[in-house]
Amino acid sequence: MPENKGDAAAATTNKAKPKKVNLLDHHSIKNILDESVSEIVTGKGFPEDVRLSNIRLLIGSIIITIALFAQFYNKKFPENRNFLIGCIVLYPFLKLLLIMHTKEKNAILFTHPPADSFYSTGLVVSSKLPRFSDMYTLTIASADPKSISAKPTVEFTKSVTQWFTKDGVLVEGLFWKDVEKLLNDYAREGKKDK
Template sequence: MDSKAEVQKTGTGAQKKIDLNDHYAIKRILDDTVSEVILARGYAEHLTLSNIKMGIGILTCAVAFLAQFYPKKLPESKPFLYGCITLYLMLNSLLQFIIYTKEKNRIMFTYPLQGSFTSTGLAISSKLPRYSDLYTLEIASSDAQSIAAHSPVELTKSVTKWFTKEGVLAEGIFWDDVQKLLDDFQSEPRKSK
């Protein structure tokens, strides 16, 4: 956590405190807490997409590093540099394509619950528009085309319901809201095909 979001130790445990004027800190602390709730309910995080993005990012950095420290000087290195620039642009475009088409606003993907009959995990997404106090949390099936997919459920609530005036997250209230949404998702009938 950065300086604007901190965890304060008290006699009863750790409190999550943020600067209420920092929109990104509010969203980040809520998203992190959603992930904690989902993991506490027994879901395992599916990291394949994150690992792919990280691999593409490392390759992109390696290409930039090679272009920067190529031992030959211009104009001898022109063809190599053009190749690096082209590869760099292609890798960045691929990364943006993955973020735009696969990740969207999702903060987390999970595997199905251990021992459950469903074959699809969860796709958790959230939104907190700039200059708005309304946080929207959506839980959907990670494979919406699956026969086991449930209908998505959504919660929209003002962040003022979860934070004190001092910026401390009322974690118990927020956990209850997220758990209720997860229970609603699990009790939702499957999508009709």
């Protein structure tokens, strides 16, 4: 008997837990769909490109460091006036740089081209789920649209009610089929042009 309980527990932990959301929470629905899209695209051999995220983290760290230096500088106010003026000028400049560098907009994933591909660019995968709407739009575009191997952008718009049960559980098989079909459409678009 104890072996059966252990086997049942092991089988339970090996099964993936269903992805469940509150159907009244717009942000959690979009978040779980976006996470699933990222899993699907990276599972298809497109490695994630984290350079943009790393640059944003670096600029954010510099901004925080400047704010900490301005707050905890050794000297009192009249003596540190020039230093504070420098921090005050530098802080919004870097904040503006951070905002301008954010080309993401609705992008949820940037990828490199697949390792075995010579004639491909990475992808920019973006999504939209407008507030008070059930229509989810997923777009796949080339990460380098000016490249000779860039393919046309493809997208679909469907109701999220097609992918969730009444209890808020994501029916992953249906969603995966739709995303994989969009990836295949993107790959096929490039072949038509050649």
